[in-house]
Amino acid sequence: MIDTNAILLSDTYKQCHRRIYPKGLAKLVSYWTPRRSMFTDPDDEMIFFGLQGFIKEYLIGYFNKNFFERPAAEVEESYHRYMDIQIGAGNYDLESVMELHELGFLPIKLSALPEGTKVPMGIPCIQLTNTDSRFAWVTQWVECLLQASLWKPCCHATVGWKYHKLAEKYYRETVDDSVSPFDAMADFGMRGMSCMDEAIHASAAWLLSFNKTSTIPAIPYIEQMYRTDCLAAGIGRGAVSTEHSCQGANFAVDGDEITFIKRMLTELYPNTSFSMVSDTYDYWNLVNNLLPQCKKEIMEHNGKMLIRPDSGDIVKISVATVQKLWEIFGGTTNEKGYKVLDPHIGIIYGDGCQLTTVETIWEQLKELGFAANCITFGVGAFCFAATIEENGKMIALTRDTYGIAMKATLGVVEENGAEQRFFIYKNPKTDTSHMKKSHRGYCNVVESGGKLRCLDCLYHEPKETLLQPVFCDGKLLKDEDFVTIRNRIYGGE
Numbered sequence: 001m002i003d004t005n006a007i008l009l010s011d012t013y014k015q016c017h018r019r020i021y022p023k024g025l026a027k028l029v030s031y032w033t034p035r036r037s038m039f040t041d042p043d044d045e046m047i048f049f050g051l052q053g054f055i056k057e058y059l060i061g062y063f064n065k066n067f068f069e070r071p072a073a074e075v076e077e078s079y080h081r082y083m084d085i086q087i088g089a090g091n092y093d094l095e096s097v098m099e100l101h102e103l104g105f106l107p108i109k110l111s112a113l114p115e116g117t118k119v120p121m122g123i124p125c126i127q128l129t130n131t132d133s134r135f136a137w138v139t140q141w142v143e144c145l146l147q148a149s150l151w152k153p154c155c156h157a158t159v160g161w162k163y164h165k166l167a168e169k170y171y172r173e174t175v176d177d178s179v180s181p182f183d184a185m186a187d188f189g190m191r192g193m194s195c196m197d198e199a200i201h202a203s204a205a206w207l208l209s210f211n212k213t214s215t216i217p218a219i220p221y222i223e224q225m226y227r228t229d230c231l232a233a234g235i236g237r238g239a240v241s242t243e244h245s246c247q248g249a250n251f252a253v254d255g256d257e258i259t260f261i262k263r264m265l266t267e268l269y270p271n272t273s274f275s276m277v278s279d280t281y282d283y284w285n286l287v288n289n290l291l292p293q294c295k296k297e298i299m300e301h302n303g304k305m306l307i308r309p310d311s312g313d314i315v316k317i318s319v320a321t322v323q324k325l326w327e328i329f330g331g332t333t334n335e336k337g338y339k340v341l342d343p344h345i346g347i348i349y350g351d352g353c354q355l356t357t358v359e360t361i362w363e364q365l366k367e368l369g370f371a372a373n374c375i376t377f378g379v380g381a382f383c384f385a386a387t388i389e390e391n392g393k394m395i396a397l398t399r400d401t402y403g404i405a406m407k408a409t410l411g412v413v414e415e416n417g418a419e420q421r422f423f424i425y426k427n428p429k430t431d432t433s434h435m436k437k438s439h440r441g442y443c444n445v446v447e448s449g450g451k452l453r454c455l456d457c458l459y460h461e462p463k464e465t466l467l468q469p470v471f472c473d474g475k476l477l478k479d480e481d482f483v484t485i486r487n488r489i490y491g492g493e
Contacts, residue, residue, distance in 0.1 A: 005078040006067035007097050009058075010144040012086050018093045018137040026133035026419075027412035029461075030140055031124035031443055032150070035403035036435045038395050039387075045118040046402050047161050047489060048125045049205055050153030052115060052480060053225035055471050058145060059106055063474075068104050075101050100135060105474025107132035108139060111467040113445065113452075115480065116208065116488030118161075121402070123452045124443050127467045128406075133414065143406045151399045156202040156384055159397070160209035161489060162355060163379065170362040170372035174338040185358075185377045186212035186239075188350045192381025202384050208486050212237050214378070226482035233483050240274035241308070247280040257281065258290050265297040265305065275306035275348050283309055283317070287324055291345075295328065298344050306348040306376070314352045318361045321347050322374045338371035350378030354388050407438040409456070421459050443467075 021028075037044040067075060076098060083092045100107075111127040119125055126146075130139050167181035175181075187206040193199035196217070203218035204225075211234055213219075219236040222228055230236040242264070250260035257280075264274060278286050287307065291298070298305055307325075309317045322341065329342040349361075362372045386396045395401060413420045423440040431437065442458035445466045452466070470478045 003066050005070070005075055005082075006058075006063045007075070007079065007100070008082055009062075010141060014141050014144060015083060015092050016087065017140065018096050021137060022411070022413055024413045024415040025136045025411055026414040027130060027410075028136040028139040028408055028424075029127065029129045029410040029442060030143070030406055030408045031439060032126035032128070032146065032406045033124045033404070033439070034119060034121055034154075035405055036121050036433075037403075038401050040389055040391065040393065043120075045120050045158075046154055047157035047205075047208070048113055048117045048119050048154055049115050049157040049208060049485065050150050050201060051110075051112055051126065051470065052476070052478075053153075053201070053204070053221070054146065054149045055110070055476055056225050058149060059110075059142075059471060060474065060476065063106060067101060072098060072101055096135075096137065100138070103132070103135075106138065106142075107135045107473055108142065108471075109469060109473070110471040111465075111469045113466055114468075114485075114488060116485035117452075118489070120452055123454050124439065124445060124467065126406075127443065131473055136411075140406070140408055147399065147404065147406060151402070151404045152198065152397070153201045153205045154404070155397045155401055156205035157208050159384060159387065160206045162387070163358070164209035164490075166355060166359055166362075167372070170366065174334075174336060174362075174366050174371045175373045176334045176336065176371075179373050180211075182209070182211045183376075184373070185210050185353075185379055186214060186350075187218075188214055188378035189381040189384050190215040193384065206379075206384075207235050207482075208489060211235055212239070214238055222482050226485070227479060228482035230482075235482065239306075240269055240272055242274075242276045244277055244280050244310075247277060251281070257286060258293060261290060261294050262297050265294065265301045269303065271302040273303035273306070275308045277310050278307040279310050279312070283312070287321060291325075292328055298329070299342070301344055304344055304346055306346045308348050308350060310351050314349055314357055315360050315364065318347065318349050318375055319364045319368070322365060322370055323368065325374075326370070334371055336371070337369075338366070339369050339374070340371045341374050346374065346376070348376045348378060350380060352382075353377045353379050354383060356388055356390055403435055405436075405438075409439050409443065410441045410459070423457070 034046045076094065079094060079097055107130055109129055109131050113119065113125050128139050128142060130136050163185055164181060167184040171179065171181040171184065187203045189202060190199040193202060199215050200217050200221045203213045203215035204222050207213055207218060207222065213236055219230050223230055251257055254260060264276065325341050325345050326339060329345045331339055331341040334340050358377055365374060386394050388394050408424045411422055411424050425438045425440040427437045439456040441456055442461050444455040444458060444462035446453050
């Protein structure tokens, strides 16, 4: 992103509200909450993830570089220019912006649920409030920046969790317990994301549930934002792999496909596992005819060769391929009585790997007596943008997927030495679904009977709450590592 004056990272109306709030407003309390799931499951929960990265990246890093450390004249000039374009001179309040610049940090406090928490609908994840009575407006000003940065990592973390639960089921039923479901799938989505930042954040969220990704910059992001040694943790592994240009170029030079396959096995990567896209010309010719001709090289290869179909009917091709590889190369029977392909050969599919499709493949393989780890999957960008449920309903992943909103719930006006506390809320009569009805006052998030509950309508901040301080006055108060967050989801697996 270009180095825009940080105070301009909002939509237009946030720049007007400083004037519009009641005179003497000294405190504003707001909550960031998933209100309702679009998924069919009535007990659907959202994985909360991305706040720590957002705080480091924006509330500290970006604001310091592009607001507090910039000369006052430069901040004033850019603010004037772009707000004049937006709403016209005289319709915004520059004085309070420059007062904030002079202060030198964001005078707000964020308290939040621990990242990795499975959040039911209607439970606030973050509480925001100002710490300086001059800057009550900053509380809600943060909304646009927070929303644009956080809803998608939460959705992507939840997508990864849904895939992991499916992998857990079939690995528990058909795979030896020594084989981890964290290795069942990889993120293949980088090139299909809307921008590089989205690709990085999506892959980081995915890596809460799996070990593998093809999105390299997700690794330094996790190491810097979640202070984790990814090498030591085994997080962020990729793989040697070919693409169609590799297959096509070598075919053009060699005049056949088999020469390149054997060169990969014996010269280029004799001691390394790799995947090879296999449908550039004739997939079934490669499987039925070329692989048997390469059997000696494959069995002597110090690694695994994964063939990768990339088109056609994913279910039929995946299941038939596993059967054919068993016929050619054989394998073993595991402790649970399921067939496992010889460790020198396998299949990875990275096209159209929707949850329902993956489940169908694993179920059919199970019925045929094959273990789930006979095939691995590369999950792509479509699956990070939409989910297809068993009933065929497609759910796009947007801010509305979980109805995420940030709403002010309590205000304090101070005037002539007196303090007035009041609830702020919305309850539209036209909202027949009642989704937009907001909390009132302070909220106390507690655990009761193994479930998170929210108690609102409080005039004062509760002392015992699961929303714990993570940021205050420009400083990060809680710096968790990535593995701790992952273990919070999966109980230390």
